[in-house]
Amino acid sequence: MRNFVRNKYVLIWLANMLFAAIPFLLVPFLSHHMSKEDFGTLSLIESSIQVLIPLMVFGSDGYLSTSFLNLEEEGRKRLVTACLFLTILSSMLVIVALTILKFLFLSEATLSSQNFYIFIGICFLQSVSAVAGARLIISGESHQYLLFRVAPALLGAILSCTIIVLWTPMLIARLLGLLAAGVLAVLLVIRVFSFERIKLQDLKPALKSAVTFGAGVVVHSWAGIVFFSIDRLLLGTFASRSDLAMYTVALQLGLIMSVLQSSFSQIWSPYVFRTLSERSLSASLMRMEFYAVGGILLAGFIVALAVKPYFWLFVPKDYQSAAGLSYLIIGGYTALGIYKVFVPYIYFEKRTKLLATITVSLCAINGVVSFSCIKLFGVTGAGVGTLISGVVFAGVVYLSARNMPCRKRAFIC
Structure with missing residues (x-):
């Protein structure tokens, strides 16, 4: 039992629990101040984000976790750079597809352009954060992971509440809070990590391995997210x-x-x-x-x-x-x-x-x-x-x- 529970894993568990507790405690406040229409739309947007993140990450977090410990310091920097590059490339492709779908099928009444751009910004920032979180967990940097996980979520919640109280109780208040949380998380990534500047051709072997590894994982992850979210997606539709x-x-x-x-x-x-x-x-x-x-x-x-x-x-x-x-x-x-x-x-x-x-x-x-x-x-x-x-x-x-x-x-x- 002593070998099973180690301090770093307890801190990781605590970080995830605090991360989840913040939006959980925010729900009563949001349900009191937001209309049912906006609150339901927020739920649909959050479910859509969870569906899209695995496609944007494309298994980079899993490949990083399985390969990181087998490399020396320089190799680890290259690995992190390659995984972030793959995530950014995949995210850009998904964002382009989403933009086309938005202007072809979604009216302004369904989702305004302003909220749509905030939505894709949140998706992109959270995909980068997923790779960063995997890097912190696999390297055992539990204290940094605790800060990285909790501080942005807390900032987003405080900002959302402030906007609702001082400005408007509409959907955009919570979306701006989520966007601010993503920005802070990425700033912490830049502050904590060091990245290796290498040529694109030097990334090809790692990218090829990451894509091969991620193909099966991303199908499992995406289907799993849909599995967990399909109840809300069907309710939002029917x-x-x-x-x-x-x-x-x-x-x-x-x-x-x-x-x-x-x-x-x-x-x-x-x-x-x-x-x-x-x-x-x-x-x-x-x-x-x-x-x-x-x-x-x-x-x-x-x-x-x-x-x-x-x-x-x-x-x-x-x-x-x-x-x-x-x-x-x-x-x-x-x-x-x-x-x-x-x-x-x-x-x-x-x-x-x-x-x-x-x-x-x-x-x-x-x-x-x-x-x-x-x-x-x-x-x-x-x-x-x-x-x-x-x-x-x-x-x-x-x-x-x-x-x-x-x-x-x-x-x-």
């Missing part, structure tokens, strides 16, 4: 913005489970990789796996207990009927947390194509299930779809992971 705003409030406690599982994964995955590599430690893996699943189930139960106090203390009366939705969403995200326990075995065997196939297939199934449930039960159907899809996802990944050779060897030992 239901009213008021329903989407209602669901967004109910979603907040579910997102706590999402943050818990993501932070847990930052600690669990390195532990599994190290244990599988060192055969002498394999005997402890079954016990730790049992503890991990039990801990996630316990966390889901505790978060569910917080639903009634949260709605009573923080949520306006107009949204009180969303409390029942929260239980469904928490159940779905708890199941997805169990998926995090078993997915490292698939990564260890480098079966990312299998993982991408699983994620894309289940994403399509989730879309069909959620769409059908929304048509049958309205906004409640989105929560039902999330619960069903989460349980199926966890089950399929477990069945795939249990047959991985590395897991069989570890459990035999």
Whole structure:
């Protein structure tokens, strides 16, 4: 247990928890001051950002994480430069495509040009920040990661609240806060990192390897983001913005489970990789796996207990009927947390194509299930779809992971 929990991983976990707590605590303030229409549109924009980020990063963060420790200092600088170059290039291509789509299909009433340009600026800045965050985690710079993760989010929240109180409670207030957070994060990247100035042809080998590695990972990541966001995307398309705003409030406690599982994964995955590599430690893996699943189930139960106090203390009366939705969403995200326990075995065997196939297939199934449930039960159907899809996802990944050779060897030992 002592080898499992190290100080740097605890700080990384703390950074992610604080990063998630800031927008979570901001939701009651935004729901009080913003109209349901603007609040629903904000939710749709934030979901769209999460969908686009993996396409812009294009697996650079994963390639950086797997290659960084194998290089010397100069090689690491070149690697960071190559990964940032790939991210910027991919981001520019996505931004061009988005701009074309905006002027062909979206009217000013749906999304104004001003808000659209802020939106693509947020996407670009967050994609660069994703690569920087991977660099800090893999190098064990947990204190810098804590500053890098929390300070921009806190600035964005303060700026959003200030604009709402002193100027306008409209959508642009929160978008400007997110934009300011992205700018500060990139400034911290420039301040903390040193980059190697090299010619473009010197980047070609690293870029080729990064693209090859990232192809399977980006499909898995993108499909995973769509999987997590499809409930809100479908509600935003086939239901009213008021329903989407209602669901967004109910979603907040579910997102706590999402943050818990993501932070847990930052600690669990390195532990599994190290244990599988060192055969002498394999005997402890079954016990730790049992503890991990039990801990996630316990966390889901505790978060569910917080639903009634949260709605009573923080949520306006107009949204009180969303409390029942929260239980469904928490159940779905708890199941997805169990998926995090078993997915490292698939990564260890480098079966990312299998993982991408699983994620894309289940994403399509989730879309069909959620769409059908929304048509049958309205906004409640989105929560039902999330619960069903989460349980199926966890089950399929477990069945795939249990047959991985590395897991069989570890459990035999």
